[in-house]
Amino acid sequence: MREVDVAVIGAGPTGLFAAYYAGFRGLTVAVVDTLPEPGGQITALYPEKDIFDVAGLPSIKGRDLVTNLVAQAAPFAPHYLLGVRAEKLSYRDGLPVLHLADGSDLGCGAVLVTGGLGSFTPRPLPAAQGYPGAGIVYFVPRPADLAGHDVLIVGGGDSAFDWALALHAVARSVTLVHRRDRFRAHAATVARVQELPVTILVNAQVTALHGGETVTHADVAVDRAGTSRVPVDTVVAALGFTADLGPLAEWGMQLDRRHIVVSSTMATNLPRVFAAGDIVDYPGKVRLIATGFGEAATAVNNAAVAIDPAAHLFPGHSSEAG
Numbered sequence: 001m002r003e004v005d006v007a008v009i010g011a012g013p014t015g016l017f018a019a020y021y022a023g024f025r026g027l028t029v030a031v032v033d034t035l036p037e038p039g040g041q042i043t044a045l046y047p048e049k050d051i052f053d054v055a056g057l058p059s060i061k062g063r064d065l066v067t068n069l070v071a072q073a074a075p076f077a078p079h080y081l082l083g084v085r086a087e088k089l090s091y092r093d094g095l096p097v098l099h100l101a102d103g104s105d106l107g108c109g110a111v112l113v114t115g116g117l118g119s120f121t122p123r124p125l126p127a128a129q130g131y132p133g134a135g136i137v138y139f140v141p142r143p144a145d146l147a148g149h150d151v152l153i154v155g156g157g158d159s160a161f162d163w164a165l166a167l168h169a170v171a172r173s174v175t176l177v178h179r180r181d182r183f184r185a186h187a188a189t190v191a192r193v194q195e196l197p198v199t200i201l202v203n204a205q206v207t208a209l210h211g212g213e214t215v216t217h218a219d220v221a222v223d224r225a226g227t228s229r230v231p232v233d234t235v236v237a238a239l240g241f242t243a244d245l246g247p248l249a250e251w252g253m254q255l256d257r258r259h260i261v262v263s264s265t266m267a268t269n270l271p272r273v274f275a276a277g278d279i280v281d282y283p284g285k286v287r288l289i290a291t292g293f294g295e296a297a298t299a300v301n302n303a304a305v306a307i308d309p310a311a312h313l314f315p316g317h318s319s320e321a322g
Helices: 013-024 040-045 062-076 158-167 187-194 246-250 289-307
Strands: 002-009 029-033 079-082 086-092 095-100 105-113 119-122 150-154 173-177 199-201 204-211 215-222 226-231 234-237 241-244 259-261 273-275
Touching: 002 013, 002 095, 002 289, 013 029, 013 040, 013 062, 013 105, 013 289, 029 105, 040 062, 086 246, 105 289, 150 158, 150 226, 158 173, 158 187, 158 234, 173 204, 215 234, 273 289
Parallel strands: 002 029, 002 105, 029 079, 105 273, 150 173, 150 234, 173 199
Antiparallel strands: 086 095, 095 105, 119 241, 204 215, 215 226
16 A cells, blocks of 8 residues: 555645645655646646736746646655545544545545545536537637637636637637626626627527537527527537535535535544645635645645644745755
């Protein structure tokens, strides 16, 4: 059985920063994730998206942020167990043991769950359910693939407007359809898109898709304006995702709906199990990448004390190392 000081479940930004920080503290680390490469939802859903809310970085592509986080942790040689799910948790002599889906076990001094929102499934576009052809996507890993396309984006949240920002420069046309006249997206992003040559249709819904092997047109019904048929090569259904904690929900952690309840030390109700990032909840919680980074450091420092009660809670600043 492989043994490490800290097992991090989730290789998204929070988990990758936790791997760095645990290494900085002199702890051995394994990072477990069901996805085949690091980065979590950023790598899977929007590697080319610009991210603006990481302190000190006015703007950075999602893939570049992941690359930098992996490089930051690399000197401490975390062991990546990718493409494998953490199925069960048990204890041996008071220490956590993770039972992985590939049949292996991972013994650890502490567990840190940073699994974002858990596993996620895109919400379907109703108009696409009866359409047998291709051309409906739920995220765009490579915007360049849609160069020269007429793109129809459905949704009014951050993802919809982020895709509009990313695609307007490469697509032939971008039309955004939202069923209401108010948007859930960040106001500054909405304002930026409104200044672009992007058609925004509010109080509107896609009622049907047409085409052969791939979509060619869509019917869009707009309140008080009737239904019109617009040319479409790709439909981006940005309607959000449903999250599922999967096996984590059976571990016995205290949950608030889909989130893990933690204390101010990022401790769960289970011994030596901590959590950080979007997957956790507590009064005043703000779901930002920057928040996850701070929570990861708090969790690792408290895990270090749980592993070795003689350890200092705060080891000093990383700039003082060496």
